[in-house]
Amino acid sequence: MYYNSTRNSDVKVTSAEAITQGISSEGGLFVPESIPQLSLEDVKAIGEMKYADRAAFVFSKYLTDFTDAEIHYCTDNAYSTKNFETESIAEIAHLFSGTYMLELWHGPTCAFKDMALQILPYFLTTSAKKIKLDKKIVILVATSGDTGKAALEGFKDVEGTSILVFYPEDGVSPMQKRQMKTQEGENVGVCAIKGNFDDCQNGVKAIFTDNDVKAQLDANGKMFSSANSINWGRLVPQIVYYVSSYADLVKDGEIELGEKINIVVPTGNFGNILAAYYAKHMGIPVNKLICASNINNVLTDFINTGVYDRNRKFYATVSPSMDILISSNLERLLYIMTDRNDAVIRDWFGKLSSEGKYEVSDEIKAKLKEEFCAGFCDDEDTKKTIHSVYEKYSYTCDTHTAVAVKVYNDYKDATGDTTKTIIASTASPYKFSAAVLEAVQGCKSDIDEYDMVDKLAELSKIPVPSALADLKNKPERFNDTIEKADQKDYVLKKLGV
Numbered sequence: 001m002y003y004n005s006t007r008n009s010d011v012k013v014t015s016a017e018a019i020t021q022g023i024s025s026e027g028g029l030f031v032p033e034s035i036p037q038l039s040l041e042d043v044k045a046i047g048e049m050k051y052a053d054r055a056a057f058v059f060s061k062y063l064t065d066f067t068d069a070e071i072h073y074c075t076d077n078a079y080s081t082k083n084f085e086t087e088s089i090a091e092i093a094h095l096f097s098g099t100y101m102l103e104l105w106h107g108p109t110c111a112f113k114d115m116a117l118q119i120l121p122y123f124l125t126t127s128a129k130k131i132k133l134d135k136k137i138v139i140l141v142a143t144s145g146d147t148g149k150a151a152l153e154g155f156k157d158v159e160g161t162s163i164l165v166f167y168p169e170d171g172v173s174p175m176q177k178r179q180m181k182t183q184e185g186e187n188v189g190v191c192a193i194k195g196n197f198d199d200c201q202n203g204v205k206a207i208f209t210d211n212d213v214k215a216q217l218d219a220n221g222k223m224f225s226s227a228n229s230i231n232w233g234r235l236v237p238q239i240v241y242y243v244s245s246y247a248d249l250v251k252d253g254e255i256e257l258g259e260k261i262n263i264v265v266p267t268g269n270f271g272n273i274l275a276a277y278y279a280k281h282m283g284i285p286v287n288k289l290i291c292a293s294n295i296n297n298v299l300t301d302f303i304n305t306g307v308y309d310r311n312r313k314f315y316a317t318v319s320p321s322m323d324i325l326i327s328s329n330l331e332r333l334l335y336i337m338t339d340r341n342d343a344v345i346r347d348w349f350g351k352l353s354s355e356g357k358y359e360v361s362d363e364i365k366a367k368l369k370e371e372f373c374a375g376f377c378d379d380e381d382t383k384k385t386i387h388s389v390y391e392k393y394s395y396t397c398d399t400h401t402a403v404a405v406k407v408y409n410d411y412k413d414a415t416g417d418t419t420k421t422i423i424a425s426t427a428s429p430y431k432f433s434a435a436v437l438e439a440v441q442g443c444k445s446d447i448d449e450y451d452m453v454d455k456l457a458e459l460s461k462i463p464v465p466s467a468l469a470d471l472k473n474k475p476e477r478f479n480d481t482i483e484k485a486d487q488k489d490y491v492l493k494k495l496g497v
C-alpha cells in the first residue's frame with residue numbers, strides 16, 4: 001500500500017514515510033491509494049480477537065511496509081489495561097433498544113483522542129527506524145486543552161521521543177491546567193505562554209519551520225515531528241473501533257452478520273467521521289453516516305448544500321472540542337469522492353484559504369447526500385439532551401456526545417429510520433463536569449471543579465476515572481510561564497541544543 005497526496009497524486013510514499021512526514025511538502029494530506037477490503041468472514045473472525053489484535057488486523061491492510069512483529073509491538077504497547085480502564089478498550093453501552101453508545105473514553109485522558117494518541121508514538125518511532133532516520137523524535141504541541149494532555153500521556157516515557165507542550169496561561173480550564181502541570185514521565189515538558197491559543201500555535205509553527213533550529217537539532221541527532229490530527233497515523237487507529245464495534249454487535253447477537261447499521265459521530269475536524277467512512281468502504285455494512293455538529297455548523301451546511309463557507313461567526317460552546325471552522329480531514333473525503341482529482345482539490349482548498357469558501361460540483365453534492373446526513377444542535381439543546389437522557393435512561397453523557405444524541409433523535413423523527421445505530425461517545429462526562437452537572441441538575445452550581453466531580457459521581461453512579469480521581473493529590477511538576485517572544489529560546493534550552 002502506498003500513499004498519495006491530496007494535492008499531488010504523483011506523490012507516492014510508504015506508510016512509514018507518510019507517518020514521519022505528517023503532511024506532504026506541497027500542503028496536501030496523505031491518503032492510501034486504495035481502500036483495502038474486509039470480508040464478512042474477516043469481521044466475524046475479528047469478533048473473536050482482543051482489541052490489540054483487532055487493531056493489528058486492520059493495520060496490516062494499511063501499513064503493509066510494517067512487519068507483523070512491528071505492528072504487534074505498536075498495538076500491544078498501546079491497547080492494554082495498562083493504559084485503558086476496560087478490557088474491551090472500546091466499550092459498548094446500550095442506551096435503548098437498537099441504539100448503542102460506543103464509549104471511546106476509557107483511556108488515560110478520558111477522551112477519544114487517546115485511541116489514536118496512545119499508538120501514534122509507537123507508529124512514529126517504528127516508522128523512523130524503518131526509514132533509517134536514526135534520530136530522536138521531538139514533539140512540539142500547542143494546545144487549547146485536550147490534545148496536549150492526550151499527547152503527553154501518549155509520548156510519556158516512549159523511548160526515542162520527547163515532548164514539549166505549550167498552553168495559553170489563561171486559556172484552559174483549571175482541571176486541564178492541573179492535568180498538564182502534574183504530568184508524569186521523564187521525557188515530557190509543559191509550559192504556559194502569556195498569550196492566547198493562537199500565540200502558542202504561531203510560536204510552535206515558527207519553530208517547526210525555522211531552518212536554524214532544524215540545523216541545530218540535526219547536529220544533535222534530533223528531529224521535529226508532529227502529533228497533529230491530520231497525520232495518517234492518527235486517522236488509521238480510528239477506523240479500528242468502528243470495525244471492532246460492528247464485530248462486537250454481531251458477536252453479542254444484537255445484529256446479524258451483514259445487517260446494516262447507522263453511525264452517528266460528533267465531529268469538528270471531520271476526522272472521526274472520516275474514519276467511519278473508511279470502515280464502511282472497507283466492507284462494514286453501513287446505511288447512513290450521520291454528522292453531528294454544534295452551533296459552529298459549517299459541516300451541516302456543507303453536507304446539505306455543497307457550499308463550504310468558513311466566513312461566519314465563531315462560537316465558544318459547551319462542546320469546545322468541536323468549536324472548529326476549518327475541517328481539515330474533509331480534504332481526504334473530497335479527494336476520494338472526486339476519484340483522486342488533485343487539480344480540483346488544489347482549486348477548492350486554494351479558494352478556502354484565499355476566500356474562505358468553495359462550492360463542490362453537483363456530482364459531489366449528490367454523493368455527499370447519498371453517504372451522509374447532517375444536523376446540529378446549540379448549547380441549550382445539548383444540555384436538555386443530557387438532562388433527558390439522564391432522566392429516561394439513567395445514562396450520563398458528556399456535552400459532545402449529547403450533540404450526537406440530539407442530532408440522531410432529530411434524524412429519527414424526520415426519517416422514521418429504525419436501522420440499529422451506533423453513537424460515538426467521545427468523552428467521559430467527568431471531563432466536562434461543570435456543563436454536565438448543570439444539565440443533570442437543571443441549574444448551575446458554584447462549587448469547585450473537584451467537588452463537581454464528586455457530585456457528579458453521586459448522581460451518575462459512574463465511578464470517577466482514576467486519572468481524574470488522583471489529580472487532587474498529585475504534585476505539580478511544571479510551573480514555567482514565559483513571554484511568547486521567548487518560546488524559541490525556551491525550546492532550544494529545554495532540548496539542550
Ligand SMILES: *Cc1c(COP(=O)(O)O)cnc(C)c1O
Binds near residue numbers: 113273426
Ligand atoms: C476532538 C474531539 C471531538 C471532535 O473530533 P474530530 O476529530 O473533529 O472528529 C469530539 N469530541 C471530543 C470529546 C473531542 O475531544
